[in-house]
Amino acid sequence: GPFLARTAKKEGRLSKPLNYLGIGTWDKLKNKKYNRKSIIVAIYSAFIGGITHILLDLPSHEYVELFFPFLLFKVPGILLHSIIQSQTYNLTIYELIWMIESLIALIFAIYFLRYIKKYDLINKWYEEI
Numbered sequence: 001g002p003f004l005a006r007t008a009k010k011e012g013r014l015s016k017p018l019n020y021l022g023i024g025t026w027d028k029l030k031n032k033k034y035n036r037k038s039i040i041v042a043i044y045s046a047f048i049g050g051i052t053h054i055l056l057d058l059p060s061h062e063y064v065e066l067f068f069p070f071l072l073f074k075v076p077g078i079l080l081h082s083i084i085q086s087q088t089y090n091l092t093i094y095e096l097i098w099m100i101e102s103l104i105a106l107i108f109a110i111y112f113l114r115y116i117k118k119y120d121l122i123n124k125w126y127e128e129i
Contacts, residue, residue, distance in 0.1 A: 021110065022117025023124035028126050060098035 005027035008018035018024065032038075063082065064073040069098055075094055084091040116122060 002028045005029075021113040022122070023113070025117070025120075025122045028122055031126070056101055060094055060101055062092075062094060 004018060004023050007026065008015050008024035008026075009036060054064075054066060059071070059075065059079060064075070064077060066073060079092065079094040081093050082090055083093060087108070
């Protein structure tokens with residue numbers, strides 16, 4: 001939050017891309033007043049994020065260590081099939097799924113960060129407090 005906002009406001013290599021994404025306005029997070037509603041929203045958000053992360057991890061890792069060391073899931077054998085195989089690199093289906101998921105997540109993250117900046121949502125959220 002505030003550390004990235006300070007980095008965005010300083011002159012340097014990172015300032016331009018961070019400001020493009022609107023991270024320069026994140027310094028308001030240090031003034032955040034927490035109340036019961038924000039704590040409940042944070043708990044729900046963490047729960048939904050955790051479940052989503054587990055569901056996205058199922059097809060994109062060779063092993064899913066959900067409750068490691070007590071429970072370890074191994075993906076179906078079809079996902080371990082090699083698509084590209086060379087002496088230096090072996091691309092399997094689950095690795096390809098992981099790359100595609102990562103690219104899609106990056107696109108969504110950039111879109112939502114730009115949306116928050118475009119509509120000045122950080123300032124609007126803090127005006128309500």
